[in-house]
Amino acid sequence: MKATVSDIARNCGLSTATVDRVLNNRPGASAANRQRVMEAAKQLGYLPVVDQVTLPSRPAHLEFFLPIGSNAFMMDLARHIEDYAARLPLVASCRIHNLAGISPGALQAAIENLSLRANGVGVIAIDHPRTRNILREIVEAGIRLVTLVSDVPGAPRSAYVGIDNRVAGRTAALLMGRFLSGRPGHLAMVVGSRSYRGHEEREMGFRSVLSEEFPNLTVTSAVEINDEPDISYTATMQALHNEPELLGIYCVGAGRSGVAKALLDARPQKKPVFICHDLTRATRGYLVDDLLDVVIDQNARLIAEQSVIRLLGSIASSAPYLTRKFIEPRLIFKENVPVQ
Known part of the structure; x- marks a missing residue:
């Protein structure tokens, strides 16, 4: 029998209202209480887990900002993100924004279209002071952030998904x-x-x-x-x-x-x-x-899947950062080209 919000509240000694706020990533709960709730939820098996990443209790709205253009790898990445997100019940919606270039201005213009209901954002961006400030503002608005393919370590992202x-x-x-x-x-x-x-x-x-x-x-x-x-x-x-x-x-x-x-x-x-x-x-x-x-x-399919999982995991987690884990690159020669 699955645990309930009341079970979690009894386990951690908090009110059901506080537990509900934490599980649904709403403001009004302290960092200490968030930690207590998430630990109790994990112990009671309330939260689903994929690849050892704890997922949120309710479906989340995800958005990705990618400089796709005519780049074949970016096109593959966007397609894999959409395909994988569509198969996960815990993704309520997944929206891909095609950036008009790699400049901070292009990212700023695209962020203006960010949905008010977004819970998590994935982004491929250059490491620039303006970019870091844009990403910082996203996180300060209560939205979780992961960087893909090229990291921006100065930004308060929950995870980087890509190769070393x-x-x-x-x-x-x-x-x-x-x-x-x-x-x-x-x-x-x-x-x-x-x-x-x-x-x-x-x-x-x-x-x-x-x-x-x-x-x-x-x-x-x-x-x-x-x-x-x-x-x-x-x-x-x-x-x-x-x-x-x-x-x-x-x-x-x-x-x-x-x-x-x-x-x-x-x-x-x-x-x-x-x-x-x-x-x-x-x-x-x-x-x-x-x-x-x-x-x-760098395996577009795996980066796409891990970016979705890590975004969901960051939404569920009370910790600001998830455990760092690089994607392992593949060496492809003409004799071992994988089947599409």
Whole structure:
């Protein structure tokens, strides 16, 4: 027999009104009382649990702010969030906002459309003082927050859902060095946007391992393309022209299609090793066509599911932060491309 609000009230020695306020995330209960209520609810099995994350007692309204644009990974992420949320009874509604760019102004304009009934917000945003202030105001309004894909640690988010981007960059450098087997030479780097903390961390990790383990490899071109394939194409064509024997290309964020098109059009005598992130329909094709050597995939489906679960968990929890847990990236080669 399932526990009731009265059972929880008796267990923790508080009124049913206080228990009801806590379970439904309404103001009027102290932090200490919230902790007592949630602990009693957990002991009595009142709250559902998924992946060891305690969920709220009532359905919640979730909203996500994503700079989708023409980015295939972002499109996949948004689709997986909607699909997973639709299958969870504890999600009353799930709304995706397509940001008009990555600037703080774009986020501010989108936040104006945030529903008054929203309980939790997931966001992909750059690490900027204005962004941090926007996110702080969301939390101060009593809404729980998680960051996705690229963290904003200065914001009062309950959790970050994504890979360890510095480790991802270090992995890319290790793969590049192993692929090239000690050959000395030059590399090109295509950086999405250093405004994203995740892209900055990947670049840092990549350069660190080159310096530590492969000093024979030098990055001679590092162009920030703001995730624009046309700029990526031009930058890659220029790098191939300047370095006819370019050994490798690392694409830190989006812009993969621009690199692939440049490789097809330039037809270098020996194709550089090409490493990028995110398994999409396009990168699947690049892998099987031998344009691309390896994808470091952050798993859009898993990030989507965990972002929904962690938002629900943060709504149920009295603690400001949930336990940190990174998504494990996958290394995808042409021989192990998973079924869609």
